[in-house]
Amino acid sequence: MATAPRRNLNQTWMALADPTRRAILQRLSQGEARVTEIAHPFAMSLNGVSKHIRVLERARLVRRRRAGREHLLSLNPQPLDGAAAWIDAQRAIWTARLDTLEAILRAEDRAAASDLEKTSRKKTHLEKKGRSR
Amino acid sequence: MSTPQKATVRVTHRFTASPERVFDAWLDPQKAGKWLFATPTGQMVRAEIDARVGGSFIFTDRRDGEDVEHTGEYLELDRPRRLVFAFAVPKYSQEKTRVTVDIVPLGSGCELTLTHEGVLPDYATRTESGWTGILAALAKVLD
Numbered sequence: 001m002a003t004a005p006r007r008n009l010n011q012t013w014m015a016l017a018d019p020t021r022r023a024i025l026q027r028l029s030q031g032e033a034r035v036t037e038i039a040h041p042f043a044m045s046l047n048g049v050s051k052h053i054r055v056l057e058r059a060r061l062v063r064r065r066r067a068g069r070e071h072l073l074s075l076n077p078q079p080l081d082g083a084a085a086w087i088d089a090q091r092a093i094w095t096a097r098l099d100t101l102e103a104i105l106r107a108e109d110r111a112a113a114s115d116l117e118k119t120s121r122k123k124t125h126l127e128k129k130g131r132s133r
Numbered sequence: 134m135s136t137p138q139k140a141t142v143r144v145t146h147r148f149t150a151s152p153e154r155v156f157d158a159w160l161d162p163q164k165a166g167k168w169l170f171a172t173p174t175g176q177m178v179r180a181e182i183d184a185r186v187g188g189s190f191i192f193t194d195r196r197d198g199e200d201v202e203h204t205g206e207y208l209e210l211d212r213p214r215r216l217v218f219a220f221a222v223p224k225y226s227q228e229k230t231r232v233t234v235d236i237v238p239l240g241s242g243c244e245l246t247l248t249h250e251g252v253l254p255d256y257a258t259r260t261e262s263g264w265t266g267i268l269a270a271l272a273k274v275l276d
Contacts, residue, residue, distance in 0.1 A: 090142040094247055098146040100168035101158055105150040 013088050015059035020044070021052050028062065028075040035071045142249040152236045152243040156213035159234065160184040170194055170203040186210055190218070205229075213243075 166180030179193035205220030230251030
């Protein structure tokens with residue numbers, strides 16, 4: 001299995017990290033579409049959607065062809081066929097899970113440190129009280 | 134029909150917690166249910182673990198009203214160094230994939246290396262429904 005160069009993998013990943021761009025890809029997975037058709041469902045300017053489309057084109061996830069005056073967009077299966085995007089997605093899922101585990105363990109540490117501090121302050125307070133009698 | 138390609142995903146993560154605490158977090162159902170197959174918007178409604186070699190586990194995450202089960206079996210348990218299990222998500226595929234967790238001490242904490250071996254979806258899956266699968270998976274993690 002050929003591996004894509006590192007730069008292309010990161011571009012693919014950055015392109016996929018945005019929900020609007022993923023929605024555009026979802027639409028294109030159903031078939032070719034005009035740029036205006038793609039822009040239609042989004043509550044954003046044609047200019048805004050065009051920016052997203054350009055990111056997808058630079059990542060070579062989307063191809064553009066001219067048919068007369070119109071620009072037609074289609075999904076480029078190439079990066080996916082190389083399995084890079086799929087593997088990157090799996091890696092992201094596991095990284096997110098381990099990040100959550102880390103957060104849970106750190107929260108436990110903070111809770112334990114806070115309990116320890118309260119116990120030690122209480123102890124010091126009782127000792128002072130004892131001495132002042 | 135071409136033979137399915139294998140894909141291996143490898144992730145490394147450092148923890149300030151000890152190897153024992155990190156290892157145990159995989160096998161304590163209360164704890165594991167919060168992170169192992171959990172999703173940001175889902176609700177873990179079931180987490181059962183029979184923590185022994187040959188023992189099975191089941192995690193059920195309720196997402197948008199649908200129950201997504203993750204079922205599996207432990208293949209190796211070597212506390213706190215190594216944990217190996219196979220699992221499947223029957224809703225999407227009967228295919229079992231294998232996860233190996235290696236934990237090495239690092240100072241007072243540890244470094245965990247996770248290796249997930251599985252079969253790549255075939256070309257057809259990867260282009261049409263494969264995209265849907267990836268995009269849905271990414272949405273669950275990132276949104």
